[in-house]
Amino acid sequence: MLLQLTAALLYYTSLVSGQQRCSYVTVPVCGDDVNNVTPGSLISGRSEKGVAGPPGKMGPSGFTGQKGDIGAVCLKGDIGPPGEVGLRGFPGLKGEKGAVGQKGEALDLEDFKREIRERFLEIENLLPAVNCSTSSVSGYQRLRNYKKAVCDNGWTVFQRRFDGSVDFQRTWQEYKDGFGKMEGEFWLGLDKIFELTSGQNCKLKIKMTGFDDTTPYAQYKKHKGKGKVCPGRPKINRKTPTKNVFRFRSSFAIDDESENYRLHVSGFSGTAGDSLDGHSNGSPFTTKDRDNDR
Structure with missing residues (x-):
């Protein structure tokens, strides 16, 4: 079987x-x-399908595959042309009218003028002084016109001597241009002194310090009455129109170089002696190489 x-x-x-x-x-x-x-x-006919068996156990995970190569970086495309301008939108609705403000108080004209003056003074104090007469600072400083000056309580100092460090026996040209340093002993220069005094109402003050620490001074300022004839504002002489007569408006001034910087001074006062009004007034300037006293 x-x-x-x-x-x-x-x-x-x-x-x-x-x-x-x-x-x-x-x-x-x-x-x-x-x-x-x-x-x-x-071997005869087809047999019937049997009952499906239970599913088998899941097999173990396969091995992790290797990382692939990084692909090539694509180039950045060109910027496309700008789009067309869109249509203009509809205008917005008109807003509501605002509330009417309260009526202001009437402006006092005098108060307004006073406030304007105060504002101008505040601005003026922030700027450099126009000249020494408007400066509240003493010593070497730069003025608003970018010029340098030495001021002393509103006075412009054009000569300072105190220790003999600078020789004042100089030539005509040196006295014309000026010499020394403004931080120490110096002479401002005849051309600059003429520019300061020409046509201006100027005063002259000479301050001295003695060996006993006394401080005598001499001051020349304008007297009441008519002035003297010297450089100032020109005035045409009606009888002789070809000549110009200059009316003196200051107690201290000098002529220009064509007149050898002739001195004009008047109105002495002070505790020191007067050595200018009686003797040097009207005299030309003199140096060691240009004697104008003869």
């Missing part, structure tokens, strides 16, 4: 290996009935 079953299985195997689609059923064989089993009786 076992030999017959083996033969049937071999026969089925040969059918499968022969690339033939076959199906078979198992025929129960009991006792001597195995002799009646033939290959044809084993």
Whole structure:
């Protein structure tokens, strides 16, 4: 019987290996009935599908693949042309009218003028002084016209000597241009003194300090009455129109170089002696290389 079953299985195997689609059923064989089993009786109709078995266990995870190469970086494209200007929007609705403000108080003209003056004075104090007469600072400083000057309580200092560090035995040209340093001993210069006094109402003050620390001074200021004839504002002489007569308006002034810087001074007062009004008034300037006293 076992030999017959083996033969049937071999026969089925040969059918499968022969690339033939076959199906078979198992025929129960009991006792001597195995002799009646033939290959044809084993391979008969299609059998019924069995019940699906339970799913198998999940297999282990596969190995992680290698990281791929980085792709090439693409070039940035060109900027596209600007779009067309859109249509103008509709105008907005007109807003509501605001509330009427309260009526202001009437402006006092005098108060307004006083406030304007105060504002101008505040601005004036922030700017450099126009000259020493408007300056509240004493010492070396730069004026509003970018010129340098030494001021002393409103006075313009044009000569200062105190320690003998500067030689004042100078030539005509040096006295014309000026010499020394304004931080120490100096002479401002005849041209600059003429510019300061010409046509101006100027006063002259000479301050001295003695060895006993006394401080005598001499001051020349304008007297009441008519002035003297010297440089000032020109006035045409009606009788002789070809000549210009200059009316003196100051107690201290000098002529220009064409008149050898002639001195004009009057109105002495002070605690020192008067060495200018009686002797040097009207005299030209003199230096070691240009004697104008003869």
